[in-house]
Amino acid sequence: QVQLVESGGGVIQPGRSLTLSCTASGFTLNHYGMHWVRQAPGKGLESVAHIYYDGSNEFYTNSVRGRFNISRDNDKNTLYLHMSSLRVEDTAVYYCARDRIPGGSYQAAFWGQGTLVTVSS
Amino acid sequence: DIQMTQSPSSLSASVGDTVTITCRASQRIRNYLNWFQQKPGGAPNLLIYFASTLQGEVPSRFIGSGSGTDFTLTINGLQPEDFATYYCQQSYSSPPWTFGQGTKVEVK
Numbered sequence: 001q002v003q004l005v006e007s008g009g010g011v012i013q014p015g016r017s018l019t020l021s022c023t024a025s026g027f028t029l030n031h032y033g034m035h036w037v038r039q040a041p042g043k044g045l046e047s048v049a050h051i052y053y054d055g056s057n058e059f060y061t062n063s064v065r066g067r068f069n070i071s072r073d074n075d076k077n078t079l080y081l082h083m084s085s086l087r088v089e090d091t092a093v094y095y096c097a098r099d100r101i102p103g104g105s106y107q108a109a110f111w112g113q114g115t116l117v118t119v120s121s
Numbered sequence: 122d123i124q125m126t127q128s129p130s131s132l133s134a135s136v137g138d139t140v141t142i143t144c145r146a147s148q149r150i151r152n153y154l155n156w157f158q159q160k161p162g163g164a165p166n167l168l169i170y171f172a173s174t175l176q177g178e179v180p181s182r183f184i185g186s187g188s189g190t191d192f193t194l195t196i197n198g199l200q201p202e203d204f205a206t207y208y209c210q211q212s213y214s215s216p217p218w219t220f221g222q223g224t225k226v227e228v229k
Contacts, residue, residue: 035217037165045157045165045208047217059216062122095164100176106212107155109176111164 002026002110004096009115016086022079022096022112030054030074033099035108036081038092048094049081053104064090086119093117123147123214127207127221133229138199142224144192144209153213154192156185159223160205168207169194196226204228 008020022034036048049070050059058070069082079096093114100109124147134140144154152172157165167176169185172192182203184195196203209221 037217044223045159045210045220047210047219050216061217097165100167100170106153106218107167107170107176109167109170111166113164 002098004098004110004112006094006096006112006115009094009117011118011120012086013121014086014088014119017082017084018086018117019083020081020094020096020115020117022081024077024079024098027098028074029072029077029079031102033104034070034072034079035097035099036070036079037095037097037108037111038090039095039114040089040092043092046092051079053099053102083117086117088119091117091119123150123211123219125209125211125219125221127209127224129224130222131225131227133227134199135229136199136201138229140196140199140226142194142207142209142226144187144194144221146190146192146211146213149189150211150213152188153211154185154187155210155212155218156183156194157208157210157220158203158205159208165208170212199226 003025051070067085095114097108098110099105100107126145154172156169159165173185182197206225212218
């Protein structure tokens, strides 16, 4: 059974760094494209980052490009989001999600339950 | 960037009603349109992809249609478990893919 479990969220001061983890089970991580999507409190969904199944390409939304980095450890079957120079507006629940089919697809079909990041002084 | 505009932002309905949510893209996206359902405190759940294909065991009362720039999600015979927020998302451009702002379906 496909399962994604995010961890690493918490309260962090502006300007600091934080790394989120997404531990996958029930499938092999390096067969699937993976996503990070966030949701600010009471707001809608925002796609943040995407990595191809083979790690050959990474994509970022404009507001985080240069500050966030998506990566994966295939041996640990874990996806990461390293966030630096954090801003108050980065406060959100961060979800990781998996592509619907291996090799890449146009849908994020399986989602974790999210981890809350609060950026506040 | 491709912008996605949903309407209405919220609606009130009763069990058994038919509801329709629309989503408009700022440029043509063929049929690269996904619909998600999100319940309070929960993660989004993929309902429909490629504008009209039901994901997994999603009930057939959910119907997606459209192509190009205009899309609709119709729920026939609204059930108690369908009260939630619905988001459209385009996956035509390079990722990350943009979402609409959401439509909250509330109990009348």
